[in-house]
Amino acid sequence: VWVNCLRVIKANIGEQSFKTWFQPIVPVQLHNNVLIIQVPSQFFYEWLEEHYVEVLKKAIYQELGPEGRLEYSIVVDQGNAQTKPRTLNLPTSHKAAGPAPVATPAAALATGPMSSSARNVAAAAAQPAQPATLRNPFEASKAIDRNYLNSQLNHSYTFENYIEGDCNRLSRSAGLAVANKPGTTSFNPLMIYGGVGLGKTHLVQAIGNHIKATNTDKFVLYVSAEKFTNQFIESLRSNAVQDFANFYLLVDILILDDVQFLSGKDKTQEMFFHIFNHLHQAGKQIVMTSDRPPRDLVGLEDRLLSRFKWGLTADLQSPDFETRMAIIQNKMQQDGIDIPPQVVEYLAHSVNTNVRELEGVLISLVAQSSLNRREIDLEMAKQALRHIIEEVEAEVNLDFIQKTCAEYFSVPVELLKAKTRKKEVVTARQVAMYFAKEHTSHSLKSIGHHFGGRDHSTVIHSVQTVSDLIDSDKSFRSTIQELRKKFAGK
Ligand code: ADP
Ligand code: MG
Known part of the structure; x- marks a missing residue:
């Protein structure tokens, strides 16, 4: 059966890939339409799962029919002496493609007669870790049929449902x-x-x-x-x-x-x-x-x-209010969700962090509504937002950034919000704005607001000034790096 599978596969992919990935596979067992094959490592398994799953499905389908399945056994340690075969049963492939059965790709140790031409790939599995050399990595193999390569794309991400706004x-x-x-x-x-x-x-x-x-x-x-x-x-x-x-x-x-x-x-x-x-x-x-x-x-x-x-x-950039509205409306339409306009507005107004968060709230609202058999209303939305607002506060916040920058430059924190144009204060203020933009999801307008009611163009200017200094001034750059550590991981 495996030999027949190989024939199908061979007809569909390039010779080089065939040699590398399929020829060395060792068939282990066929029982109740389940074919078990041996592969040398998790990596091989994953590689084939990603790139050759379609052709494997096709082969198994042709050989074993719709009931046919493929399982693999991984050689856990290098060298077959310590082989601890593990039969893994894979869930249906992530790509829902046609009636094909679950197929699980594999490659195998250089132990069988087929493996003599299996190049370093299979050989490597048998010889414990030799330092890999980059001999001629760019000797590209050409004859691969690209139709069988998996792009790893998620089809739901399109331009059509990517709402345009000033932010993007x-x-x-x-x-x-x-x-x-x-x-x-x-x-x-x-x-x-x-x-x-x-x-x-x-x-x-x-x-x-x-x-x-x-x-x-x-x-x-x-x-x-x-x-x-x-x-x-x-x-x-x-x-x-x-x-x-x-x-x-x-x-x-x-x-x-x-x-x-x-x-x-x-x-x-x-x-x-x-x-x-x-x-x-x-x-x-x-x-x-x-x-x-x-x-x-x-x-x-x-x-x-x-x-x-x-x-x-x-x-x-973070989406503005109108874009957030449009994103919610688009999502509602796409998923067939019905939410009263004032709730949509409330959400668009309150969740100004990022789009993922916005979608998260929507999903949890929908879930709650169906769980409690209750229409989505403002009350429910407010409830749902509670934890989000807490999370937002848990991230590095503006106060913390201002305090840290003020301390670092030894200026009183109040002055960041005052009109002072003293050089040290200006620097501390600009750096704080820079980090505020980098580490918080506040809009430029909101950042300006928290720095004594400055407008968003002042914030842009500050961020630009800091960025330019980072580029041109080595010691300034290390200052920024040092400060950044204080915010990292928060
Ligand atoms: P990132 O990779 O920047 O962290 P994602 O691309 O994962 O963000 O986006 C998070 C979520 O927000 C995704 O579900 C995505 O579809 C959605 N999203 C982001 N921007 C837009 C947009 N402009 N229009 C519609 N949906 C968006
Ligand atoms: Mg991402």
Whole structure:
């Protein structure tokens, strides 16, 4: 049965991938339409689950029919002597694709007769950790049928349901431009940054979905920087760095989410740097997100940061009241929720932190309403907001920022709110505003308000001044870094 499966698979994917990922698999058992195969590591399992699940489904379906299932057994330790086979039963694949059965991908140890050509991948599993060498990581394998590669995109994130507002206009239109002409605009790479829950992931996924829908021959890949890092580390461990690199070089549109995660991870950065260069040079589109502006990405190598400047960097701000209204209304329509207008307004007014929070409140309202068989009303909304408001207060708040900055610069905290133009006070005030923008979800207007009723343009000016100083003045930069530590993790 497995041999027949392999035939199906072979017909559908490139030779290189077939050799690497399928030839070495060891069939273990077939019982009641359940085929068990042996794989060398969790990493292999995950890799195949991600990238070849469709072709595996197809093969199992053809061989075993709709009842057919695939399970895998993982070699826990390196070397088959310590093999502790574990049969894992996977839930139905995350991709609901057609009538295909649950399929679980696998690759296996270099133990069977098939494995002789299995390259370093399988060999690595048998020989305990040799330091992986980056021999020629960019010898890309070409003949992969991209239709079977999984983009890891969530289809519910689209441009249609991404509400436009002042807060996201530039990012959104840059995203659309990239989505329409991937790799050929000057927005390469496109870097979107903004605080948590402001729609970074949604936007970049929308780009990916749009490209996928309009360019079926392009391989779009969405990956979080965290996952990228874990995959890379695992590939080092299993001596499969080359396969890791080869795979990423196949990508036409690479979307790397939360790039700040690479901070301090030098090896991973180096790998990403090479992949970046290679893809960029080949005219492939790169899209990234970060929770802070590139200049604040401490712990990222300069050569990588300088690459980010090649394209366009655009930010996402907190949505204003009208945009929040529109987001709620859109969500209601999408999910068929009915909420009285004054409640919608109350929510849009009260939840001014971020969009994720706003959606969270909506969901909990809907849940409560159906649980208690009660229409959603203002009372219920107020109740639901109670814990949110507490959470907001628990995050670094403006008072704390003001107090900390005032202390640091040895000025009385009241002066931050006064009219004083004394130099030390001005610096402390500007730095405090800068951190207020970075660490709280207050709008510029609200920040200004908390600094003695200054207007939002003063806040913009302060933030800009501080950012410029960070760029131009080394000692100032370390001051900021030191202060930032006081707010980090809060
Ligand atoms: P981030 O990645 O910046 O933390 P997400 O992209 O995960 O934020 O967004 C959080 C939630 O808010 C998601 O459910 C997303 O769909 C929604 N969202 C964010 N911005 C918008 C927008 N402009 N229109 C509609 N929904 C949005
Ligand atoms: Mg995100």
